Amino acid sequence: MQYVILKKERFNDFIAGLSGLRKLVAPVPVGFNNFAFQEVTTGDKIALKYIPTILPAKKYFLPQRETLLDFNTSKGADAEAVVEYENLTLFGLHTCDIAGIQCLNMVLSERPRDYNYLLRKSRITIIGLECNEYCDEYANCHLVNASFPGGGYDLFFTDLGDCFIVHVNTHAGDEIVAATGCLEKAGASHLNALKVLRDAKKVIFNNEVPIERRHVPELFDRSFRFRVWKELEERCLACGNCTNVCPTCYCFDIRDEVDLTFKKGTRYRVWYSCQLEPFAKVAGGINFRKDRSARQRHRYYRKFSYPVEKFSRFFCTGCGRCTRTCMAGISLKETLNELIKESEDRLWKRWL
Amino acid sequence: MEKMVIKDSGYTLKKARILKIKKLTEYERLFEIELKNGERLDHEPGQFMMVSLLGIGEVPISICSSPAQHDSFEICVRAVGKVTRALHALKPGSEIAVRGPYGKGFPMRMLEGNDLLIVAGGLGLAPLRSLITYVIDNRRDFGNVHILFGCKEPKDMLFSDELDHWNERMDLHYACTVDRADPDWSGNIGVITTLIPGVDIMPARTFAAIVGPPVMYNFVIKELLIKEIPENQIYLSFERHMKCGNGKCGRCQIQNLYCCQDGPVFNYQQIKNLSEAF
Numbered sequence: 001m002q003y004v005i006l007k008k009e010r011f012n013d014f015i016a017g018l019s020g021l022r023k024l025v026a027p028v029p030v031g032f033n034n035f036a037f038q039e040v041t042t043g044d045k046i047a048l049k050y051i052p053t054i055l056p057a058k059k060y061f062l063p064q065r066e067t068l069l070d071f072n073t074s075k076g077a078d079a080e081a082v083v084e085y086e087n088l089t090l091f092g093l094h095t096c097d098i099a100g101i102q103c104l105n106m107v108l109s110e111r112p113r114d115y116n117y118l119l120r121k122s123r124i125t126i127i128g129l130e131c132n133e134y135c136d137e138y139a140n141c142h143l144v145n146a147s148f149p150g151g152g153y154d155l156f157f158t159d160l161g162d163c164f165i166v167h168v169n170t171h172a173g174d175e176i177v178a179a180t181g182c183l184e185k186a187g188a189s190h191l192n193a194l195k196v197l198r199d200a201k202k203v204i205f206n207n208e209v210p211i212e213r214r215h216v217p218e219l220f221d222r223s224f225r226f227r228v229w230k231e232l233e234e235r236c237l238a239c240g241n242c243t244n245v246c247p248t249c250y251c252f253d254i255r256d257e258v259d260l261t262f263k264k265g266t267r268y269r270v271w272y273s274c275q276l277e278p279f280a281k282v283a284g285g286i287n288f289r290k291d292r293s294a295r296q297r298h299r300y301y302r303k304f305s306y307p308v309e310k311f312s313r314f315f316c317t318g319c320g321r322c323t324r325t326c327m328a329g330i331s332l333k334e335t336l337n338e339l340i341k342e343s344e345d346r347l348w349k350r351w352l
Numbered sequence: 353m354e355k356m357v358i359k360d361s362g363y364t365l366k367k368a369r370i371l372k373i374k375k376l377t378e379y380e381r382l383f384e385i386e387l388k389n390g391e392r393l394d395h396e397p398g399q400f401m402m403v404s405l406l407g408i409g410e411v412p413i414s415i416c417s418s419p420a421q422h423d424s425f426e427i428c429v430r431a432v433g434k435v436t437r438a439l440h441a442l443k444p445g446s447e448i449a450v451r452g453p454y455g456k457g458f459p460m461r462m463l464e465g466n467d468l469l470i471v472a473g474g475l476g477l478a479p480l481r482s483l484i485t486y487v488i489d490n491r492r493d494f495g496n497v498h499i500l501f502g503c504k505e506p507k508d509m510l511f512s513d514e515l516d517h518w519n520e521r522m523d524l525h526y527a528c529t530v531d532r533a534d535p536d537w538s539g540n541i542g543v544i545t546t547l548i549p550g551v552d553i554m555p556a557r558t559f560a561a562i563v564g565p566p567v568m569y570n571f572v573i574k575e576l577l578i579k580e581i582p583e584n585q586i587y588l589s590f591e592r593h594m595k596c597g598n599g600k601c602g603r604c605q606i607q608n609l610y611c612c613q614d615g616p617v618f619n620y621q622q623i624k625n626l627s628e629a630f
Contacts, residue, residue: 068361077449081363081364082358084353086353108600112599119356254363254596256406256408269596274602282592283436301608
């Protein structure tokens, strides 16, 4: 393990150097208590203390719209598969967003592999930034074990007051350290300060929902027919905001578009949401998830149940975006609380 | 954003040509298609293709010809949406694009040497025709074969000349029924489940293959279980709207399973507890 430090007075130099290497993206403030990942060239634009951005960094890994094929039908069915990519450095990703990218990595590198994603990912360098405390009351990162760094980055920054201590995790990280030339070797005092900070975090970050992490899959095993889902149905507007802002939602639709010649065109994929009514509809009109309750339940199961069986990890990273963005005030923590409550109620009823 | 052409992305298409188009009913046509590079499709009965009309879209369609047919394959298409209606407007000789085959088909190695009970409802006959023609091509590898077919009205019958042929064959037991008869109809009337009690099978050595509209499965399976066919000897194929075929886009998901990769043919025992499946 290699640690280096970056003195705060050299932060702007570092960012300038970093943006000189390739396009640099970092969280910037956009309106009241809102942040977004955007291109930056100077350090003073970057929000170092921020609540999760409106959209997670997945927008660089799985763009909202992405071309899959370029075709030309003037001589027949000519089409070539294409990948869109960009050399990028992402700075300032919180552990929840890094966890989100790790989830996407697992899904999209599973066979049959998604080469569009994998190629794009290979061009992106990730620099993390530690949360020393909770961003706000909507986060549940400790429940899903994403409040501490767990790999998935090239460099990882932790704010120690007068300097950042930086964990160099990969060769690409090493190259940045060498190329920017602003970082110094960390001393024992810095490592000690990091340890003190992490110990303090263990007290600050605590289960946000009264259930042990290991019992969450069992809770979902029991709750498929709970009335909690029916209650969500009465509130959900089926707008799909929750899945758009989720760092691990990757479902998409594939569409064709032709230009004015009607010959040339592209086949592209766009984000799509299981919360929208036509998502599970087939030709002839049958809809396999017609009710909003079934769609909301599907969303929760795709975070806390199905991926646990398949990939042994939660696909909720605790970022809290779905709760922050929901127009109907559906809260992930509240839903989990209600599932726990209904589960206990049912258990009592069996005994009485 | 930069762009790079790659040889195989999972969305790469193969060129294909429509050889023949045959009108089956008012809404269904049979397309015989060959791959332009002369490649064999090499599919299993029950698998599906992604069929593209560039500029219009891409749809999943099950293959309805026997794997023993090497030079071309067939798909049966009901004109029901944008792409399928445009397909119906094409003429023989048109070039289209395809990818596949995708998914898990019927487990032919398991079925060999056993008796088969094939239950088809409406358009469900299309994927089962691949299985049936495979069985006929390799008739000696299978025991008794029962084919039950049901559709709404006599005019909805797909492959009617083949149905007559199956009916005449001595080595197949074929029965069909319609929900509503017309004046010329002299056969059975009633839903498909009415045919099951009368079938003479040895349940222990009978494998069932069912494909039909979603509403059919619960009723047919109930009858098959009354017949004492073991749960793990019942196979069924589900219809979902696959968009990618690669187990990623989420459109065909049935709880934890992706219909395009884990199916579309499932063993009943494996999925009987998935309430979203039925």
